[in-house]
Amino acid sequence: MIATESLSKRYPRVTALDRLSVDINPGVTGLVGANGAGKSTLIKILLGLSPATEGSARVLGLDVATQGAEIRERVGYMPEHDCLPPDVSATEFVVHMARMSGLPPTAARERTADTLRHVGLYEERYRPMGGYSTGMKQRVKLAQALVHDPKLVLLDEPTNGLDPVGRDEMLGLIRRVHTDFGISVLVTSHLLGELERTCDHVVVIDGGTLLRSSSTDEFTQATGSLAVEVTDTDACPDGTGALLASLDKAGLTTRPAGRTADGSAVSGRVLLVDVVDEGTYDIVRDAVAGLGIGLVRMEQRRHRIAELFRDDDAPAPHPAAPGTPGTPGAPAQAPAWGAGWQQKQKKSDKRAQQNGGTVDAA
Numbered sequence: 240m241i242a243t244e245s246l247s248k249r250y251p252r253v254t255a256l257d258r259l260s261v262d263i264n265p266g267v268t269g270l271v272g273a274n275g276a277g278k279s280t281l282i283k284i285l286l287g288l289s290p291a292t293e294g295s296a297r298v299l300g301l302d303v304a305t306q307g308a309e310i311r312e313r314v315g316y317m318p319e320h321d322c323l324p325p326d327v328s329a330t331e332f333v334v335h336m337a338r339m340s341g342l343p344p345t346a347a348r349e350r351t352a353d354t355l356r357h358v359g360l361y362e363e364r365y366r367p368m369g370g371y372s373t374g375m376k377q378r379v380k381l382a383q384a385l386v387h388d389p390k391l392v393l394l395d396e397p398t399n400g401l402d403p404v405g406r407d408e409m410l411g412l413i414r415r416v417h418t419d420f421g422i423s424v425l426v427t428s429h430l431l432g433e434l435e436r437t438c439d440h441v442v443v444i445d446g447g448t449l450l451r452s453s454s455t456d457e458f459t460q461a462t463g464s465l466a467v468e469v470t471d472t473d474a475c476p477d478g479t480g481a482l483l484a485s486l487d488k489a490g491l492t493t494r495p496a497g498r499t500a501d502g503s504a505v506s507g508r509v510l511l512v513d514v515v516d517e518g519t520y521d522i523v524r525d526a527v528a529g530l531g532i533g534l535v536r537m538e539q540r541r542h543r544i545a546e547l548f549r550d551d552d553a554p555a556p557h558p559a560a561p562g563t564p565g566t567p568g569a570p571a572q573a574p575a576w577g578a579g580w581q582q583k584q585k586k587s588d589k590r591a592q593q594n595g596g597t598v599d600a601a
């Protein structure tokens with residue numbers, strides 16, 4: 240679908256992309272990076288809207304340097320910024336965009352009605368868009384990207400400004416763009432966590448360079464950890480603490496399941512136990528039975544993408560205080576960016592500041 244080869248984009252004071260080589264296959268791909276990592280720059284180059292300084296890129300086999308117009312005929316684009324005229328309705332706007340893409344009037348109207356229904360806009364599609372909520376505006380922006388039935392859509396931060404429910408709905412819609420219509424998707428986000436549920440593949444960039452490109456499964460593959468949750472009893476009022484001590488004594492390595500951005504544990508009732516071999520399961524079971532407490536669950540645990548980008552030297556998690564409230568069964572609320580990402584984010588922010596509003600005409 241997309242192939243870049245040593246792609247660079249240099250502005251007078253900032254290198255937005257630095258020799259980026261990446262291949263993106265059909266499906267739903269997440270392009271993730273902190274603010275200023277170069278995501279929007281890459282999208283603009285892929286659409287043939289901004290020339291690369293060095294290197295090359297092909298989209299659907301077409302050269303971005305010379306075949307931008309052909310690419311834009313076949314590719315839908317949802318920009319990050321608010322681009323909707325306030326005085327026209329969603330229907331008028333999307334019909335207009337469909338006509339601009341070359342659809343005849345009747346087909347443009349039919350496709351508009353179908354697409355707006357698909358993104359969940361009904362009666363309100365006849366109202367001026369100036370009165371729309373952020374969620375409704377994002378849906379219109381998605382609809383105009385889909386209306387000409389492209390083979391690929393490039394979605395720049397589609398969940399920006401949405402509340403958690405709105406984010407989930409938008410991510411569900413994006414997933415269905417591929418499953419229902421077979422349209423491939425490249426979606427950018429600075430939130431790692433939201434992409435692991437939506438994407439088949441994730442490309443991570445930082446400071447314009449490729450950090451990692453792998454399938455979501457590879458990112459989150461099963462680890463050698465067991466998540467264990469136990470109950471308390473009158474005889475053993477801190478079941479988790481007692482189990483931790485018992486497993487430590489048996490020579491197993493244990494730690495609390497999660498930590499917040501400041502490194503403190505949030506899921507005090509869930510312990511992670513490193514699996515040494517099959518015998519680990521028996522040791523945990525016997526320890527629970529020996530303490531006379533109940534076993535709520537014992538399951539193989541998967542990584543969350545954000546965990547892979549935590550600094551190794553980040554503060555170690557503290558064992559939870561007895562009785563720390565937690566959500567049994569739910570993974571700990573990992574920060575969108577681990578400590579490593581936060582440092583990189585600061586670097587990127589600094590880079591953006593250094594840029595000091597310099598705007599390249601490109």
Ligand SMILES: Nc1ncnc2c1ncn2[C@@H]1O[C@H](COP(=O)(O)OP(=O)(O)OP(=O)(O)O)[C@@H](O)[C@H]1O
Nearest residue numbers: 250255274275276277278279280591594597598599
């Ligand atoms: N026209 C421009 N002129 C000069 N510098 C630019 C221009 N466009 C982008 N940059 C700089 O290039 C870097 C990458 O910007 P880009 O918009 O691609 O990042 P991004 O990952 O999309 O971040 P965001 O999510 O904040 O938009 C930033 O440092 C930005 O300030």
